[in-house]
Amino acid sequence: MRxxxxxxxxxxxxxxxxxxxxxxxxMVIILVQTVGRGVSLSIPWxxxxxxxxxxxxxxxxxxxxxxxxxxxxxxxxxxxxxxxxKKVLCVIREIIGIVVASMFFYSTFPMIKIGQFQKxxxxxxxxxxMYIIMAIGFALAVLATLIRLIxxxxxxxxxxxx
Numbered sequence: 001m002r003x004x005x006x007x008x009x010x011x012x013x014x015x016x017x018x019x020x021x022x023x024x025x026x027m028v029i030i031l032v033q034t035v036g037r038g039v040s041l042s043i044p045w046x047x048x049x050x051x052x053x054x055x056x057x058x059x060x061x062x063x064x065x066x067x068x069x070x071x072x073x074x075x076x077x078x079x080x081x082x083x084x085x086k087k088v089l090c091v092i093r094e095i096i097g098i099v100v101a102s103m104f105f106y107s108t109f110p111m112i113k114i115g116q117f118q119k120x121x122x123x124x125x126x127x128x129x130m131y132i133i134m135a136i137g138f139a140l141a142v143l144a145t146l147i148r149l150i151x152x153x154x155x156x157x158x159x160x161x162x
Contacts, residue, residue: 001154008147012067015060015140022057026050045122052120052130059137063144066097087152094149098142105138 033046065071078086108131115128 001150005147005151008067008143012064012144016064019057019060019064022053022060026053026057029053048120048122052123052125055130056133056137059133060140062137063140066141066144066148069148090152091149094145094152097145098149101138101141101145105135105142108132108135108138 029043029046029050033043036043078089081089111131112128112135115131116126118127119125120127120130
């Protein structure tokens with residue numbers, strides 16, 4: 001189990017690097033477009049490319065936010081609940097997260113089929129590419145939430161044995 005968790009951490013490091021690269025590409029595209037406007041040179045695909053790259057960055061970053069516990073939480077509820085009930089609440093949250101992310105993941109498949117026949121206006125990119133990126137993002141979210149759920153049980157086992 002420990003080997004799988006280490007492999008997932010290495011994979012998330014790779015995703016972090018990919019997110020950083022995507023952000024750099026977005027910045028370069030926007031910079032070139034901005035400077036180009038100053039010299040009366042417009043790049044027609046820059047806005048669309050930066051928008052799609054931004055969506056890609058967000059979808060890939062969802063799993064990082066989940067795995068590093070950076071999601072929105074209501075701390076007041078957690079502070080009033082006893083420790084045993086808090087663990088049950090955390091398990092329920094993770095299960096709901098898995099169900100929601102799985103539903104989003106499953107809903108991308110019909111969009112991928114439809115997207116094969118659509119192209120983006122400026123880049124002429126098949127829209128199925130964007131929908132595949134959505135599927136990858138939500139699959140990674142399911143994986144990250146599943147790992148958090150597993151860690152809830154394995155970390156509590158360590159606490160009880162200590």
